[in-house]
Amino acid sequence: MYATPALSDLRIGVLYGGASPERAGSVASGEAALKSLSTQGLHAELIDLDDVDWNALRGRIDVALLASHGPGGEDGKVQGTLEMLGIPYSGSGVLASALGMDKLAAKGVLRAGMVDTPREVDICPSWSQATAVSTVKHSLGFPVFVKPVAGGGSLAAGIAHDENELGVLLAKGERAYERYMAEEYIAGTPCTVGILEVDGDLRVLPVLDVEVPGRPFYDYEAKHDAALRREHCPSTLPAAQTTAMQLTALRVHRMVGAHGVSRVDFLCAPSGRLPVLEINTVPGLSPHGNLATMARAGGIDYDTLMRHLIATAFSKPAYVP
Ligand SMILES: Nc1ncnc2c1ncn2[C@@H]1O[C@H](COP(=O)(O)OP(=O)(O)O)[C@@H](O)[C@H]1O
Ligand SMILES: [Mg+2]
Structure with missing residues (x-):
């Protein structure tokens, strides 16, 4: 392990925001982190992933504190980009982030x-709603808990007690995320x-x-x-x-x-x-x-x-x- 450089010598970029459905939470994370670092006398600035000049970033910050949640910020993409740029960043690397x-x-x-971990059915995007409902019914029974595979913050999630409710949840969620799964309800x-x-x-x-x-x-x-x-x-x-x-x-x-x-x-x-x-x-x-x-x-x-x-x-x- 290398010695941590003195934080007072570093320009810290708090990476936050982005276009993920979890943007609101990320803004809260980023702003709170910035406030803390600034009051500690450290050199920190907020960098919104929605509007970042990656080429300029290397000359602008020495380390990235990731406050970016959800797809695009937490899934390995930002982590991989920072690695390519040679900018050290907080937390997990590419593989664990993607996983x-x-x-x-x-x-x-x-x-x-x-x-x-709860048993689940991966609801293939190509399935008709009828296929999804009958597969879930036969594999898990009811109730089930439906959630996006790559979601967070309890967004687009819910309980279905029967076929009807499952159909409604799947139809409602169709537009928000690419892929859903149903888990046994616990x-x-x-x-x-x-x-x-x-x-x-x-x-x-x-x-x-x-x-x-x-x-x-x-x-x-x-x-x-x-x-x-x-x-x-x-x-x-x-x-x-x-x-x-x-x-x-x-x-x-x-x-x-x-x-x-x-x-x-x-x-x-x-x-x-x-x-x-x-x-x-x-x-x-x-x-x-x-x-x-x-x-x-x-x-x-x-x-x-x-x-x-x-x-x-x-x-x-x-x-x-
Ligand atoms: N299989 C399940 N059975 C019952 N409740 C669940 C199940 N999965 C998730 N939940 C409920 O949804 C909440 C969020 O679930 P989680 O899997 O942590 O997703 P998120 O990424 O949205 O936080 C849990 O705290 C729990 O209340
Ligand atoms: Mg959770």
Whole structure:
């Protein structure tokens, strides 16, 4: 591992925005990160992925802090571009980013490593709606949870209790994303576990669990309105479950080859199952978001979190000073 350069000597580009459906979350991440870095006296600027001159970037910044969520920002494209430009960047490299963005591909890797994840049907874009509905019905039964393969933020996701509701969900989602999948519906408490590299060592942060009273699942609205959810961090779930999720989260981070930071999402079911839903390789960076909350519960304040994230750019195997 190379020594991290002094952050005060670096021009930091906070890459955010872009054209992804998760742009709003990314703007919140980027603005909060910039504010923190600026108040710490560091040289930082916001760079919107929607309007970036890649050729000029090399002469403009020394390191990129990625606050870019969703397709285009979290799926390996930006990561690969920065690598070609020779600009160190925070978090995961190309492969883990691409894997994390594709929930189906990631679930395949998890299964190969014997990690529990809900059974699913990949809804081929070429299928008619009738074929999709009957395949889901015969493979999984009802209810099912429908979501985009490469989505996030609970956008375009929902529960279908029968064929009719599945048809409505698929028709509604048709225009928004390229590909959808249906998973067996698992009733359980949404939980998430953050992994963060601190001074070269991976640290597993305290588990955060969420209650969403009166809502069918942890949806987009509940993710954006704190009044609609109740978070517990550290989680108040039994230690046997939180410890199991922490161990699994670390395994998942390693299995997909994530680097520096990630957030692994689970459901904690009354049956004792703790299925992994997904790994997020560019977790939201809002000071009130899950990652910052878990970091705080682990004794790491927001400003320090930002510095740890930037340091992950220099501990990547691909980094050559
Ligand atoms: N198989 C499932 N069964 C029940 N609820 C689910 C399932 N998959 C997702 N959910 C609900 O949707 C939320 C978001 O799911 P997740 O897979 O993490 O996608 P996103 O990338 O949108 O965060 C979960 O926290 C949970 O409330
Ligand atoms: Mg999630």
